[in-house]
Amino acid sequence: MVVDSAIIKRDFELLQHIPMGVFVLRRDYIVVFWNNCMEEWTGISQNDVLDTHIFDHFPHLNTPSYTYRLEDLFEGGPPVVFSSQLHKQIIPSCFRDGQLRIQHTTVTSIPTNQEKELYALFVIEDVTDLSRQIKDYRALRDQAIEEIKMRKEAEGLLCQAQSELEDRVEQRTLELKKAHTENGQLLKAITSILINMDEKDRIIQWNAAAEKVFGISKAEVMGQTLPECNVQWDCDKITEAVNLCKSREKSTPVDDVHFKRPDGTDGFLGLTINPVIGGEKKQLNILVLGADITERKILEAQLGEAQKLEAIGQLASGIAHEINTPTQYVGDNTQFLKEGFDDFATLLEKYNKLLKAVKQSEPSSQLVSEIEEALEAVDLDYLTEEIPNAIQQSLEGVERVTSIVRAMKEFAHPGSKEKTLTDINRAIESTVTVARNEWKYVAEMKTDFADDLPPVSCLPGEFNQVILNIVVNAAHAISETIGNESVQKGVITISTHKAGDWVEIRISDTGSGIPEEVRSKIFNAFFTTKGVGKGSGQGLAISHSVIVDKHDGDLYFETEAGKGTTFIIHLPIATEFKEEQSQIKELRK
Amino acid sequence: MNISSDQIDALKELINIGVGRAAGVLNQMVSAHIKLQVPRVQIITLRNLTEETKNIGTDMLATVQIHFKGLFSGNAAMLMAPDSAAKLVSVLTGEKIGTADLDAVRAGTLAEVGNIVINGVMGVIVNILNQQLTFSLPDFTEDNIEDLFGSKHNDSNTTMILARTRLLIEQLQIKCDIIIFFEMDSFDVLLSAIENIASECVAT
Numbered sequence: 001m002v003v004d005s006a007i008i009k010r011d012f013e014l015l016q017h018i019p020m021g022v023f024v025l026r027r028d029y030i031v032v033f034w035n036n037c038m039e040e041w042t043g044i045s046q047n048d049v050l051d052t053h054i055f056d057h058f059p060h061l062n063t064p065s066y067t068y069r070l071e072d073l074f075e076g077g078p079p080v081v082f083s084s085q086l087h088k089q090i091i092p093s094c095f096r097d098g099q100l101r102i103q104h105t106t107v108t109s110i111p112t113n114q115e116k117e118l119y120a121l122f123v124i125e126d127v128t129d130l131s132r133q134i135k136d137y138r139a140l141r142d143q144a145i146e147e148i149k150m151r152k153e154a155e156g157l158l159c160q161a162q163s164e165l166e167d168r169v170e171q172r173t174l175e176l177k178k179a180h181t182e183n184g185q186l187l188k189a190i191t192s193i194l195i196n197m198d199e200k201d202r203i204i205q206w207n208a209a210a211e212k213v214f215g216i217s218k219a220e221v222m223g224q225t226l227p228e229c230n231v232q233w234d235c236d237k238i239t240e241a242v243n244l245c246k247s248r249e250k251s252t253p254v255d256d257v258h259f260k261r262p263d264g265t266d267g268f269l270g271l272t273i274n275p276v277i278g279g280e281k282k283q284l285n286i287l288v289l290g291a292d293i294t295e296r297k298i299l300e301a302q303l304g305e306a307q308k309l310e311a312i313g314q315l316a317s318g319i320a321h322e323i324n325t326p327t328q329y330v331g332d333n334t335q336f337l338k339e340g341f342d343d344f345a346t347l348l349e350k351y352n353k354l355l356k357a358v359k360q361s362e363p364s365s366q367l368v369s370e371i372e373e374a375l376e377a378v379d380l381d382y383l384t385e386e387i388p389n390a391i392q393q394s395l396e397g398v399e400r401v402t403s404i405v406r407a408m409k410e411f412a413h414p415g416s417k418e419k420t421l422t423d424i425n426r427a428i429e430s431t432v433t434v435a436r437n438e439w440k441y442v443a444e445m446k447t448d449f450a451d452d453l454p455p456v457s458c459l460p461g462e463f464n465q466v467i468l469n470i471v472v473n474a475a476h477a478i479s480e481t482i483g484n485e486s487v488q489k490g491v492i493t494i495s496t497h498k499a500g501d502w503v504e505i506r507i508s509d510t511g512s513g514i515p516e517e518v519r520s521k522i523f524n525a526f527f528t529t530k531g532v533g534k535g536s537g538q539g540l541a542i543s544h545s546v547i548v549d550k551h552d553g554d555l556y557f558e559t560e561a562g563k564g565t566t567f568i569i570h571l572p573i574a575t576e577f578k579e580e581q582s583q584i585k586e587l588r589k
Numbered sequence: 590m591n592i593s594s595d596q597i598d599a600l601k602e603l604i605n606i607g608v609g610r611a612a613g614v615l616n617q618m619v620s621a622h623i624k625l626q627v628p629r630v631q632i633i634t635l636r637n638l639t640e641e642t643k644n645i646g647t648d649m650l651a652t653v654q655i656h657f658k659g660l661f662s663g664n665a666a667m668l669m670a671p672d673s674a675a676k677l678v679s680v681l682t683g684e685k686i687g688t689a690d691l692d693a694v695r696a697g698t699l700a701e702v703g704n705i706v707i708n709g710v711m712g713v714i715v716n717i718l719n720q721q722l723t724f725s726l727p728d729f730t731e732d733n734i735e736d737l738f739g740s741k742h743n744d745s746n747t748t749m750i751l752a753r754t755r756l757l758i759e760q761l762q763i764k765c766d767i768i769i770f771f772e773m774d775s776f777d778v779l780l781s782a783i784e785n786i787a788s789e790c791v792a793t
Contacts, residue, residue, distance in 0.1 A: 064617055065614070065617040065618050068613070068614060068617065069614055069705070069708070072708060072712035072715065072716065075712075075715065075716055076715055076721045076722065077708060077711065077712040077715050077716070077724070078655050078657070078665075078704070078707065078708045078711050078712065078715075078722075078724035078727075079655075079704070079724055079725075079726050079727065080704060080708065081697075081700050081701040081704040081726070081727055082701065083697040083698045083700060083701035084694060084697050084698075085678070085681075085682045085694055085695070085697065085698040086618060086619070086681065086682065086698055086701055104697050106726055108724075108726065127693075127694070127697075130693060130694070131694055134692050134693060134694045137692070138692070
């Protein structure tokens with residue numbers, strides 16, 4: 001069939017210039033029209049394509065998926081669409097950059113001048129830009145959807161997290177409430193005083209024990225400072241400790257705080273001031289913990305007394321012996337004096353007879369011989385010589401007993417509860433005397449007391465106790481070294497002297513020294529190296545407490561294995577005395 | 590209007606052939622195996638159509654329509670729910686099944702599918718009845734059922750053929766309805782044409 005190109009050209013001229021690919025196929029797939037756009041897209045000129053088979057140029061069109069659909073078209077069937085997604089390139093054509101053009105094709109049947117002859121008019125739309133835009137749009141949309149999805153998931157997770165958080169907060173709150181209740185119960189249960197103060201020293205906690213000890217309810221003191229609350233106590237001492245605790249940020253003990261108990265009696269508190277750093281601002285709170293130690297103090301005092309009694313008990317036999325010896329020879333001398341007095345009485349009676357006879361002028365030789373016999377019998381020379389000695393010895397014996405009794409009295413006297421100015425030398429002497437029986441068999445006692453020793457403000461009873469403990473220990477140490485049967489005695493040396501503002505007392509022995517491994521323990525309560533029944537382990541512990549705690553002094557020792565030990569006591573010289581001395585100095589100037 | 594059972598059978602036959610051809614075309618085009626169920630053909634009025642299309646399960650419909658003019662005139666349309674339409678496009682193009690939106694490119698694809706299905710049916714009618722008709726280009730719209738057809742066909746007694754079928758693609762079942770409207774008297778003309786063919790067949 002010959003294509004009437006003139007007719008075709010006339011009919012389709014307008015389509016030459018539209019910006020879409022347009023071509024027309026005859027029923028036998030011969031190309032009868034090919035517009036400019038097709039030339040441009042395919043590079044195939046109208047001359048080359050017209051009157052040729054489309055399949056020669058585009059063989060892929062010769063497949064049922066195209067031909068089958070076009071069949072009805074040539075019979076007048078409905079238009080056929082080849083969409084851009086399912087048939088991206090029906091007539092492949094590239095852009096200058098090599099990218100293929102995406103095409104959307106519509107094929108409609110068009111009548112021809114010949115009856116019942118229908119052509120297929122292909123109109124190809126370039127939808128590359130549209131496809132790209134839609135692709136971009138889809139990517140954006142998918143991204144947005146993904147973001148929304150993620151956001152929803154995140155919201156879900158957030159909700160879940162929030163819900164979990166709420167659960168945890170609820171649980172934590174319950175735990176805190178429980179802990180709070182438990183804390184409350186704990187605070188109620190503890191018997192120690194517990195006072196908590198904020199950074200401005202205002203009381204924020206005052207437990208049941210504090211209420212009981214001070215007889216003041218929590219409500220009365222909340223928000224007040226310690227000096228403001230109505231407790232009669234040594235507030236300056238506590239305030240000073242609180243300030244010290246704040247500056248050092250360390251627990252600060254403050255003992256023996258005097259206070260008035262609710263029943264009006266005097267009491268003592270043992271307190272510890274503790275720094276507590278807490279809260280959001282890391283402020284420094286103060287926690288006062290403590291107890292009413294009055295009972296303990298009483299017990300301590302009783303213990304001290306008991307220990308003294310124990311010592312006296314131990315000393316008793318020795319003292320009895322000490323007293324017994326002079327008593328014995330005073331008794332013997334008195335017996336001797338009694339017998340001597342009888343002799344003198346007999347002699348005097350004879351002399352009286354002689355005196356009467358002489359007065360009556362009747363002396364007889366018999367009387368003279370009787371006197372001479374009596375003189376011979378009584379051994380007048382002996383008596384004249386020995387009686388003064390016996391009297392002297394008796395007086396000495398009595399003096400000895402008196403001094404022992406006085407020392408006993410001085411030592412064993414319960415003593416004053418208040419410190420008194422004490423002559424340290426004399427106090428030591430008394431104690432040494434009382435303890436004589438403890439040391440005299442094992443040691444010589446050498447004393448070197450300073451004459452100018454100022455008096456010391458002390459509790460004499462307790463001080464004596466310390467000296468006794470150390471002297472007895474010294475005697476025991478020497479005893480262990482020399483053995484029971486030794487003839488060679490050791491030496492205990494006690495010296496006193498003034499060292500600056502202190503009185504120093506040194507008590508040395510020539511024992512074996514304190515073994516290295518026990519040196520750190522000897523001031524511990526209940527520690528002893530002595531055999532069972534010989535020592536309670538309280539002596540040096542109490543001594544340390546007496547010197548350091550009660551007298552603000554110092555007690556330490558120097559020891560050398562095999563050579564002995566020296567205990568050194570430092571006691572502060574009484575302030576009153578120092579003032580007096582300085583006044584004297586001033587006057588002298 | 591009285592339609593004999595023979596006429597209805599003939600119509601069903603025509604539509605069956607058309608759907609069969611459409612399925613063949615679709616299978617050639619895409620790699621997935623597509624099967625078009627044998628349609629259930631009903632002759633109904635516009636009044637009843639609204640009730641029927643409610644079965645699709647949505648107010649909005651994705652529609653591909655082709656108008657035809659000639660000895661008999663009317664509209665041929667393929668209808669489906671938008672999400673089904675989007676799913677169908679995704680399967681055909683191998684895209685990930687994403688949102689139900691039908692952009693221009695997807696609408697083009699759907700128009701081609703509708704074109705194939707409608708052409709299958711209308712091509713058979715044209716061929717067998719040997720009638721010259723003029724067809725419009727397939728037109729894709731997304732609208733509710735009343736706006737799609739109500740305004741164009743005021744007469745609620747307008748007769749139409751409703752062929753309900755299903756596209757079965759792999760595991761997916763996509764509901765798809767084909768509707769052919771006929772303008773005033775056109776359906777009668779169609780029936781007469783069928784009648785003629787039938788009598789010719791009998792004569793031969």
